[in-house]
Amino acid sequence: xxxxxxxxxxxxxxxxxxxxxxxxxxxxxxxxxxxxxxxxxxxxxxxxxxxxxxxxxxxxxxxxxxxxxxxxxxxxxxxxxxxxxxxxxxxxxxxxxxxxxxxxxxxxxxxxxxxxxxxxxxxxxxxxxxxxxxxxxxxxxxxxxxxxxxxxxxxxxxxxxxxxxxxxxxxxxxxxxxxxxxxxxxxxxxxxxxxxxxxxxxxxxxxxxxxxxxxxxxxxxxxxxxxxxxxxxxxxxxxxxxxxxxxxxxxxxxxxxxxxx
Amino acid sequence: xxxxxxxxxxxxxxxxxxxxxxxxxxxxxxxxxxxxxxxxxxxxxxxxxxxxxxxxxxxxxxxxxxxxxxxxxxxxxxxxxxxxxxxxxxxxxxxxxxxxxxxxxxxxxxxxxxxxxxxxxxxxxxxxxxxxxxxxxxxxxxxxxxxxxxxxxxxxxxxxxxxxxxxxxxxxxxxxxxxxxxxxxxxxxxxxxxxxxxxxxxxxxxxxxxxxxxxxxxxxxxxxxxxxxxxxxxxxxxxxxxxxxxxxxxxxxxxxxxxxx
Numbered sequence: 001x002x003x004x005x006x007x008x009x010x011x012x013x014x015x016x017x018x019x020x021x022x023x024x025x026x027x028x029x030x031x032x033x034x035x036x037x038x039x040x041x042x043x044x045x046x047x048x049x050x051x052x053x054x055x056x057x058x059x060x061x062x063x064x065x066x067x068x069x070x071x072x073x074x075x076x077x078x079x080x081x082x083x084x085x086x087x088x089x090x091x092x093x094x095x096x097x098x099x100x101x102x103x104x105x106x107x108x109x110x111x112x113x114x115x116x117x118x119x120x121x122x123x124x125x126x127x128x129x130x131x132x133x134x135x136x137x138x139x140x141x142x143x144x145x146x147x148x149x150x151x152x153x154x155x156x157x158x159x160x161x162x163x164x165x166x167x168x169x170x171x172x173x174x175x176x177x178x179x180x181x182x183x184x185x186x187x188x189x190x191x192x193x194x195x196x197x198x199x200x201x202x203x204x205x206x207x208x209x210x211x212x213x214x215x216x217x218x219x220x221x222x223x224x225x226x227x228x229x230x231x232x233x234x235x236x237x238x239x240x241x242x243x244x245x246x247x248x249x250x251x252x253x254x255x256x257x258x259x260x261x
Numbered sequence: 262x263x264x265x266x267x268x269x270x271x272x273x274x275x276x277x278x279x280x281x282x283x284x285x286x287x288x289x290x291x292x293x294x295x296x297x298x299x300x301x302x303x304x305x306x307x308x309x310x311x312x313x314x315x316x317x318x319x320x321x322x323x324x325x326x327x328x329x330x331x332x333x334x335x336x337x338x339x340x341x342x343x344x345x346x347x348x349x350x351x352x353x354x355x356x357x358x359x360x361x362x363x364x365x366x367x368x369x370x371x372x373x374x375x376x377x378x379x380x381x382x383x384x385x386x387x388x389x390x391x392x393x394x395x396x397x398x399x400x401x402x403x404x405x406x407x408x409x410x411x412x413x414x415x416x417x418x419x420x421x422x423x424x425x426x427x428x429x430x431x432x433x434x435x436x437x438x439x440x441x442x443x444x445x446x447x448x449x450x451x452x453x454x455x456x457x458x459x460x461x462x463x464x465x466x467x468x469x470x471x472x473x474x475x476x477x478x479x480x481x482x483x484x485x486x487x488x489x490x491x492x493x494x495x496x497x498x499x500x501x502x503x504x505x506x507x508x509x510x511x512x513x514x515x516x517x518x519x520x521x522x
Contacts, residue, residue: 009386017280019278092390098396115460124351125375139403141400
């Protein structure tokens, strides 16, 4: 009998942002193939008897090709083991889900996709802002820093000033990403918020503008960049009051907003 | 002492697509203010002693204004009760989060945003497709049917044929939404997938084209529309085999793909 393959969104990293469905599947896992960004705290939910394989492509392990990941999933399934393919965030958003589904369909193995909290949602929650706003942002575009190298940027019917842009994987050179976005049509004074490790104990939230994004070099990946009027810094009464406490574990600061580069 | 306000994404509807954090907060709730789309199965996680108020704006109850929702949250908080503000999906995506945060900041009450699985992620998982694909869709745009009435549609650097569009609240007149999208620049032959009640026992997945979307009148809201090459129907070996079983509880069908209107 063949095993089933579950392609699971592990959410942004904090174990309590897993879905109940994902947590239940992790608790009875046989084989786990996970990406680099899935943290140890999440993998601790897996039984000690399970086989856990990091199939991430970072840390110089470029020998693990996408084809090898497909082959591993199918091989375990054909040997009767259920496989959890754990991806950070949501599998359908910048997660190579399409390629993996094609391979599984071609092999004729049974699979199920379990959605997760994507980094954009977790980062918006961490920065206490909305990605859409009927007053200022009628639509939201998810792209990667790699896409931003080509112009023009997608803009809604009311223009880029009424669109929110969410850039996945904006680092490590935030200044270069900002320059590409400005070249692609965004105003250098556009507010933006850079969020690192959203929802985790050591999250960082940096509020700045595209022009000043180059000063955010200290923000550690994984990070996500939210650009647009929704990212405009607001007066935060509660935050100002608790800031000395927050400072011990989390950093939340504003870089100077300037109007030009 | 004042209560804290938690603005929580309840996910797409299936209780096991709640996050662990949301489920934990629901289990010790004092006051719950929820939208219409939050289903009874989710509210069953709330203790019997809690006060549960439906502040949804549907079903003719237009007397519950956004301002009244703000006032209710703040009033309960000022009376020392923690408040769970439950929104379907993720609060930061078409959830009026911006307005509610402004009101809470102005009132100086403590709050926290808990992200959830947005309908786009749940619908992509249900339809077994990816919203982005490095081969065919370098970015994804979230908009509402209301936005689609104005042209032009946002398109990435490689044009609308390399962008995925996710339309929230595409009904009830799917044909009209399709006509608006075609007028806004999309080809009438563009594949699209309409997903209703994603992740729930009675979900419906309808694969068609923009031109034929008008025949999807039987698909019941809440629904979400995914448009682009990622929605191209593929041969599903496993699905074909289990179709008679699926048919009892779920419907999953393709409308004829035509090349024009």
